[in-house]
Amino acid sequence: MGPVIFRCPKTQKEFDSGFRAEVADLETMPQMATIRLRCVICAEIHEFKFADGHVGEAASAQPR
Numbered sequence: 001m002g003p004v005i006f007r008c009p010k011t012q013k014e015f016d017s018g019f020r021a022e023v024a025d026l027e028t029m030p031q032m033a034t035i036r037l038r039c040v041i042c043a044e045i046h047e048f049k050f051a052d053g054h055v056g057e058a059a060s061a062q063p064r
């Protein structure tokens with residue numbers, strides 16, 4: 001379980017959407033499903049496709 005990361009289309013920076021999911025959860029989402037989020041980087045509302053997101057490392061990731 002890790003944070004779902006989206007890329008801000010305005011700044012091209014990635015941010016944590018606040019959702020937590022398994023990689024498999026994202027893969028089973030309809031690829032065209034979208035979600036509207038307030039971007040924590042530029043504070044605007046963007047619409048993201050789940051297909052554009054990815055699951056990042058959990059904050060408590062084990063050392064490699």
Ligand SMILES: [Zn+2]
Binds near residue numbers: 009042043044
């Ligand atoms: Zn943004």
